[in-house]
Amino acid sequence: MGLLEAIILSVLAASTPLLIAATxxxxxxxxxxxxxxxxxxxxxxxxxxxxxxxLTGSTVIGALCGVVxxxxxSLIFATMTLGLAVNQVATGLALTILGIGLSGLIGAGFVGExxxxxxxxxxxxxxxxxxxxxxxxxxxxFIYFSLALVIGIWLFLYRTRTGLVLRAIGxxxxxxxxxxxxxxxxxxxxxxxxxxxxxxxxxxLPLAYTPFFIPGMTAGRGWIALALVVFSSWRPxxxxxxxxxxxxxxxxQLHAQGAGLGIPSQFMSALPYLATVIVLVLIxxxxxxxSTAPAALGAVFVPDR
Amino acid sequence: MQLVLEKRAERSNTIALVSPLIAIGLTIVTMxxxxxxxxxxPISALGVYFIDPLTDSYxxxxxxxxxxxxVMIAIGLSLCYLANVWNIGAEGQFLIGAVAGSWLAVKTQGxxxxxxxxxxxxxxxxxxxxxxxxxxxxCKVRFGAxxxxxxxxxxxxxxxxxxxxxxxxxxxxxxxxxxTTAEFDPVATVPVLIEGGRLHLGAVITLLVVxxxxxxxxxxxxxxxxxVVGAAPRAARFGGFNxxxxxxxxxxxxxxxxxxxxxxxxxxxxxxxQPGISPGYGFTAIIVAxxxxxxxxxxxxxxxxxxxxxxGGEQAxxxxxxxxxxxxxxxxxxxxxxxxxxxxxLYRFRLILPSRKVSSGAA
Numbered sequence: 001m002g003l004l005e006a007i008i009l010s011v012l013a014a015s016t017p018l019l020i021a022a023t024x025x026x027x028x029x030x031x032x033x034x035x036x037x038x039x040x041x042x043x044x045x046x047x048x049x050x051x052x053x054x055l056t057g058s059t060v061i062g063a064l065c066g067v068v069x070x071x072x073x074s075l076i077f078a079t080m081t082l083g084l085a086v087n088q089v090a091t092g093l094a095l096t097i098l099g100i101g102l103s104g105l106i107g108a109g110f111v112g113e114x115x116x117x118x119x120x121x122x123x124x125x126x127x128x129x130x131x132x133x134x135x136x137x138x139x140x141x142f143i144y145f146s147l148a149l150v151i152g153i154w155l156f157l158y159r160t161r162t163g164l165v166l167r168a169i170g171x172x173x174x175x176x177x178x179x180x181x182x183x184x185x186x187x188x189x190x191x192x193x194x195x196x197x198x199x200x201x202x203x204x205l206p207l208a209y210t211p212f213f214i215p216g217m218t219a220g221r222g223w224i225a226l227a228l229v230v231f232s233s234w235r236p237x238x239x240x241x242x243x244x245x246x247x248x249x250x251x252x253q254l255h256a257q258g259a260g261l262g263i264p265s266q267f268m269s270a271l272p273y274l275a276t277v278i279v280l281v282l283i284x285x286x287x288x289x290x291s292t293a294p295a296a297l298g299a300v301f302v303p304d305r
Numbered sequence: 306m307q308l309v310l311e312k313r314a315e316r317s318n319t320i321a322l323v324s325p326l327i328a329i330g331l332t333i334v335t336m337x338x339x340x341x342x343x344x345x346x347p348i349s350a351l352g353v354y355f356i357d358p359l360t361d362s363y364x365x366x367x368x369x370x371x372x373x374x375x376v377m378i379a380i381g382l383s384l385c386y387l388a389n390v391w392n393i394g395a396e397g398q399f400l401i402g403a404v405a406g407s408w409l410a411v412k413t414q415g416x417x418x419x420x421x422x423x424x425x426x427x428x429x430x431x432x433x434x435x436x437x438x439x440x441x442x443x444c445k446v447r448f449g450a451x452x453x454x455x456x457x458x459x460x461x462x463x464x465x466x467x468x469x470x471x472x473x474x475x476x477x478x479x480x481x482x483x484x485t486t487a488e489f490d491p492v493a494t495v496p497v498l499i500e501g502g503r504l505h506l507g508a509v510i511t512l513l514v515v516x517x518x519x520x521x522x523x524x525x526x527x528x529x530x531x532x533v534v535g536a537a538p539r540a541a542r543f544g545g546f547n548x549x550x551x552x553x554x555x556x557x558x559x560x561x562x563x564x565x566x567x568x569x570x571x572x573x574x575x576x577x578x579q580p581g582i583s584p585g586y587g588f589t590a591i592i593v594a595x596x597x598x599x600x601x602x603x604x605x606x607x608x609x610x611x612x613x614x615x616x617g618g619e620q621a622x623x624x625x626x627x628x629x630x631x632x633x634x635x636x637x638x639x640x641x642x643x644x645x646x647x648x649x650x651l652y653r654f655r656l657i658l659p660s661r662k663v664s665s666g667a668a
Binding site for chain 1: 309310311312391393440444448449450451453454455457458459461462465466468469472473588591592595628629630631632633634635636637638640641644645647648651652
């Protein structure tokens with residue numbers, strides 16, 4: 001396996017949790033809800049995902065545990081912001097603080113344990129093709145799933161009636177409510193979808209990326225996923241480009257550290273975070289014709305009757 | 306039958322007063338359940354958490370020591386939150402303040418520098434913290450970038466920068482390769498208030514900050530502008546208030562306070578610069594700000610309460626082998642309940658019975 005092939009494989013793996021979490025958050029935000037708790041839901045997803053896989057020996061059950069954990073946490077968020085009309089920013093922060101504590105509590109028993117990493121696809125003949133074979137036909141299931149997820153979400157948002165209603169609610173909840181659409185119910189499903197994706201993205205880390213669990217292993221990926229949604233201008237296709245770009249930055253700085261360029265490793269490790277800041281500034285600056293964010297993003301809605 | 310939320314005609318002052326207490330009560334009930342799930346006796350666990358630290362003078366001092374950075378950071382954050390801008394990177398500003406002040410301590414180490422060193426260190430901490438906080442604020446007002454994400458990203462950058470310094474150029478040559486600077490000289494150390502105790506001058510500075518914030522918010526035009534920009538941005542525009550300037554101002558103040566808190570922590574209780582100087586003060590301060598309902602006096606009380614949970618958490622770990630993460634869970638749950646109870650200041654629940662026919666005009 002050549003170096004280039006190895007780099008591409010690791011970029012795909014590093015990008016996948018970002019892509020899955022950001023896709024979920026994109027749907028949530030398109031419905032007009034800003035859930036800043038992605039990092040918290042991811043880290044609990046990682047702890048529960050590893051726990052599930054370690055206890056049962058099954059990657060699938062581990063992934064499901066992550067999904068369930070993320071969804072349950074997002075339900076707390078939905079109850080607070082949709083049911084009690086609490087400020088979404090503050091609630092999202094609370095979710096992250098809670099999530100970090102919970103994951104430490106849940107994961108305490110698994111630290112130091114190892115599991116078998118998620119299997120990679122093997123198609124006789126195809127996977128053995130030099131260079132492209134491993135990249136196209138030799139990935140783990142999460143990577144294929146993440147791409148299918150983005151395509152599915154694109155179809156849902158732009159080619160279905162429910163997707164149209166969801167976008168309408170995100171842009172103007174008062175009008176959508178007046179037209180008789182169930183604003184809060186659709187938002188609740190959008191928040192739950194975001195939670196499920198964040199949980200799955202978190203579970204990917206110990207199930208496929210590294211075959212063990214360490215506290216705090218998401219290392220800000222949830223926040224980077226939030227930035228990716230801004231980067232994508234709330235469009236699924238651009239999300240893919242953004243996620244792979246960030247995966248590339250993460251992997252390249254690791255290779256640069258390994259190559260020993262004489263730059264302190266901490267400076268290289270800071271690159272993904274600095275890149276996020278720079279990208280946020282450039283993207284926000286490039287938008288001259290007004291914001292592309294859903295118009296009702298983050299606004300509280302209490303239906304009048 | 307359906308339970309719906311509806312807006313109150315005016316804010317309920319009764320709820321505003323009791324809601325933090327209800328939130329704390331609900332948190333304690335939830336925690337009892339969690340302790341029981343962990344197989345610990347809830348009553349004795351709660352005793353170790355909330356009563357034991359109040360019974361000896363060492364723990365009481367330690368609560369004040371822990372509350373010092375929490376209150377100082379939270380006061381700054383409350384200004385931002387009142388103006389409806391979200392600085393959530395106080396942890397990074399805390400670390401950068403600590404680094405900037407430590408620079409002087411490291412440079413003057415072993416020299417016969419006089420008593421100007423500590424005040425200069427505090428000033429450096431404040432300036433560095435303010436400048437670091439102005440990065441997200443400027444990105445916000447100049448380019449419209451989310452201050453939430455930028456300030457948070459800079460926390461990781463500050464953490465790595467501090468790590469580089471204490472492992473590289475500033476590492477104590479006599480420190481057995483541990484990632485730490487040498488102990489600061491006495492002139493670069495925050496003096497303790499009682500000989501042999503832990504309580505230090507930082508607690509006094511914090512009380513002054515609380516008083517200054519109370520005056521700023523209650524008695525000055527700037528304080529009024531901050532409140533109006535947050536509560537009614539449209540009215541603020543009609544009033545001719547410059548909201549961009551207020552964003553920069555509130556971020557600069559909160560960054561400066563976080564920076565001072567950082568250098569006080571390093572030059573006081575810790576005594577040298579090392580990684581892990583903060584057990585998440587910058588994030589816990591967000592909870593302190595909300596629990597104290599963005600009011601300086603409230604923040605002081607809330608800061609002492611949250612400090613109690615840190616000390617109680619440490620004691621519970623030693624005495625009952627309760628994991629330290631329980632403290633973080635506790636803090637997260639507390640913030641949820643505080644926010645939920647606060648909602649009832651502006652809204653109330655109403656039960657709608659299906660049998661009663663509501664005429665369309667009655668709504």
